Amino acid sequence: MERRLVWDLPTRLFHWLLVASLIVQYVTASWLENAMQWHFYCGYFTLGLLIFRIFWGLFGPKYARFSHFIASPVSVFNYSRTLFSRRSLAYTGHNPLGGYVVVLMLSMVITQAVSGLFMSDDIFMEGPWYASASNATRAVMNTVHRTGFDWLVAIIMLHIAAVVFYTVFKKQPLTSAMLHGKKRTKKPAIPSSKLWLAAFLIILSAFIVYYFVVIAPPTPVAEEVYY
Template sequence: MHQVIVWDFPTRAFHWLLVMALIFQYVSGDILDDAMQWHFYVGYFTLGLLVFRVVWGVVGHTYSRFTYFVCSPKTVFNYLQGQDTREYLTHNPVGALSTIALLTLFLTQAVSGLFISDDIFYEGPWHSAASDAMIDTANFLHGQMYILLMSIALIHVLAVLFYQFKKKQPLVQSMVHGKKPSVKAGHKPKPLNLLFALMVVALSAGALYLIVEVLPPPVEDSFYDY
């Protein structure tokens, strides 16, 4: 059994930061009464994380690319039927499907949050530019997709625990140190280009700044207009 570096540091950092962001958003949105401003801030941070992951999934390290682990519905079906016994270094077909579903739902939450308002003090940067119909749609998505997101996230956690303890696959440890055991030798992806990774981080941060601060129209504050 060989130890193979599968999850590069940027992917692992993204994963755990997204986990912490999800927990914070749940607490600030559903439990605390006076944390809505921080709920918006962490929502923007989450959007930045997602921008990074999408870009990294296209141009990033070998095993982090979507083309490496995303598979066809037929492959997922065969895996569920027990007909696919291949070794998967990264996500198995069901795990890949879960990952894409979670990323899609996270993006839905983050983007819809740009258009919503708490109807009291805080609103997303694009709220004033949106039509009433768009705002209603964003509010609906932000509320209803959140339930679906939390449900799939819970299923994802339960699946990880199943593979961790029942099938003895150290998935949690792998997402900490990046290594997974493999029965095959010769899995040697190219070394991580740290400078390139930092460039992708900077690009993602710049894109987030444009989306949240530069491109939205200025908010007209009529409170002090007499």
């Protein structure tokens, strides 16, 4: 079987930039002192990445599209029965079960980035929506941001374990395909990575982030100070 382009360049870049961003987010919040400003910047970047991925899931090349990897419950069930078999069908894009894990991971990271906008470190730094949120909203977002991350780490561990399982047991080298984009398949390669469309969607995503971080948040009402 020939090696053909399956994962376009923007999808691959998205994946590895997401991995790097989450590492930075963890390190700046939990390991480093005084790195909150960088946590905020990288959080906005991650939000932009995710907005881009949603657009890409709608308008990107075939295998990156949600419509291609959100499968019917029947195919998920049928695929699950062959999960531990070495002879299960190797999918060109995400397999039916993996497709849902992708959706779950994306939703969890979005939740993480959005809840961050309502966070405060209780010292100097406030996310752009913190000041205008009620105490109840702040409390919910705080819980979501802190416990959500632990759940995210659990799913990421599962994801990495699954990739190792596919590589070692099922002899399907998925990671190298996420690096160079090519898989051995009988299906046709994607015609192009649609780089011009990607450039446009990156600019649009950056603008949407700018809108939600800088333009839209209501200006905080100055707290009254009594002397």
